[in-house]
């Protein structure tokens with residue numbers, strides 16, 4: 279199957295498709311609010327295979343599949359024994375004969391890539407060490423709802439580590455014509471190949487990529503500050519050094535003094551309140567739209583399922 283039949287990373291989809299997905303998500307959200315549920319996925323199943331913990335992603339995929347009239351099946355990593363009990367190739371081939379799609383949260387991006395390569399069903403990346411495309415689509419939906427469809431020229435400043443969520447938010451910005459700035463301590467920037475691959479799209483869509491090590495300077499033109507935990511799942515042994523390096527990068531009222539007064543804040547969640555973001559900012563729901571974004575995980579993922587499995 280060609281890459282665009284999966285959601286492995288946002289870069290594989292063109293801007294039009296991303297905009298379409300967001301529009302579908304907004305329609306599906308309206309329908310749910312009106313109490314309308316579809317039965318179009320009757321008889322369809324998705325396999326959900328998560329190597330890392332989750333609240334939002336797993337729940338919203340399960341609820342979303344149910345709301346579409348289909349059924350999610352949880353595949354326990356300890357039962358499957360991926361690449362241990364049997365090869366990734368054989369797991370992918372067998373699952374392809376039973377379920378209609380696979381939703382996978384993993385460490386190595388190569389796992390979703392291989393499942394997509396060897397299987398014959400759509401594979402959705404529900405977070406890997408490198409990307410979190412479902413989060414970025416929910417962010418895109420929330421941005422459409424807050425600011426309208428024309429996001430060109432908006433500036434998103436990601437204050438945090440240059441890994442999975444940052445990479446996918448950067449890709450979304452490049453696709454939708456938004457400027458993206460990463461504000462992080464030296465040594466925590468995105469990998470050069472990630473920036474390089476996105477840079478032609480930033481150029482094509484008339485927007486700018488920046489990476490800065492001074493948080494106060496980074497937020498000066500921000501329309502939105504994006505936050506994520508400093509210690510990602512699987513990095514627990516780096517906790518002490520990360521807390522030390524990231525301390526000046528906390529989103530708090532002092533940092534916000536350096537941002538424009540209209541600047542909003544969001545977070546992919548889970549949040550470690552008191553580390554990357556203060557309680558005060560989390561509780562300021564005029565400023566912080568992370569719960570709207572969390573709600574939209576459901577609708578954006580339903581739109582992805584709709585697009586790939588319908």
Ligand code: CP
Nearest residue numbers: 332333334335546547
């Ligand atoms: N934002 C996010 O993916 O949350 P979970 O880890 O709880 O799924």
Ligand code: NVA
Nearest residue numbers: 506510511546547548
């Ligand atoms: N960067 C975080 C995102 C959690 C949704 C992690 O990988 O743990």
